[in-house]
Amino acid sequence: ATPTAVMVGTGVGASQGVLIKGGQALESAHKVNCIVFDKTGTLTIGKPVVVNTRLLKTMVLREFYELVAATEVNSEHPVAKAIVEYAKKFREDEENPAWPEAQDFKSITGHGVKAIVRNKELIVGNKSLMLEENISIPVDAEEILEETEGLAQTGILIAIDGELVGVLAISDPLKPGAGEVISILKSMKVRSIMVTGDNWGTANSIAKEVGIDTIIAEAKPEHKAEKVKELQASGYIVAMVGDGINDSPALVAADVGMAIGAGTDIAIEAADIVLMKSNLEDVITAIDLSRKTFLRIR
Ligand code: ADP
Ligand code: MG
DSSP, X not given: OOHHHHHHHHHHHHHTTEEEOSHXXXXXXXXXXXXXXXXXXXXBOSOOEEEEEEESSOOOHHHHHHHHHHHHTTOOSHHHHHHHHHHGGGSSOSSSOOOOOEEEEEEETTTEEEEEETTEEEEEEOHHHHHHXXXXXXXXXXXXXXXXXXXXXXXXXXXXXXXEEEEEEXXXXXXXXXXXXXXXXXXXXXEEXXXXXXXXHHHHHHHHHHTOOEEEOSOOHHHHHHHHHHHHHTTOOEEEEEOXXXXXXXXXXXXXXXXXXXXXXXXXXXOSEEETTOOTHHHHHHHHHXXXXXXXXX
16 A cells, blocks of 8 residues: 555544544555453443342341442452442442541452451452452352353342351343344454453353353463464464453454554553544544555455
């Protein structure tokens, strides 16, 4: 393609809300034959909500949520925000919930949080956090988790003073049109893969809903980048689509990194292409534009 054609292509992208950072990014996009998608905030809306509370012990919901929210209010994770938002419903003054003080707050990245509230030890997070903390998981909790994950929801476990007392079901639905994007990519001979820090059960259910058959769950940021490199080593030209800080290493490693416009600044910085409208369809817009520019398709 001539420099003029590249300039035109980049300009057309910009006018459609697809920000292409330079000619190399536009060129690489037409060779892409494999896309790695982050789950939360990329394939899903990214605004999780609490949809169910299952208590394993007799407890007053108001008191349960007071302790859990006092712990989670210190975390920036979308799951934490969902829990605090839901817990407000149990306060007299929802606008000004005035949570009790939490001491010794600790955030365990990719697992959950811990704190002392009203002299009780709270642990809130996924199953692997409970196992690390030597909290035993009773059979009924295992059953609730399985059920939750089968519904494509994430189960968050709550332990108080060393005992598992509840499971929250958190739902973060797919973006509308996500399934169509995956099937159009398939027809364009582009393979789709999903990576997520969430658990395998929930990840499998979401993947099935959206029509992706290859997934990596319980992935740390470095796993996401490793997966990209592994695909490249086996001959794929790889695009990564993500929105989070934890996607940045993979966005950099990919042949084409695409960031969701509504994502974190660090992801946008790390990407070659920014989807300003945060629409998944624009992954196809970007590849199309590149194919038109470099393959001279009309
Ligand atoms: P993702 O955002 O893709 O779910 P993360 O690595 O951020 O990936 O988190 C992985 C999992 O750890 C979450 O799905 C959740 O189960 C758990 N987790 C992380 N942070 C928290 C938190 N503040 N409270 C409860 N659970 C959490
Ligand atoms: Mg994400």
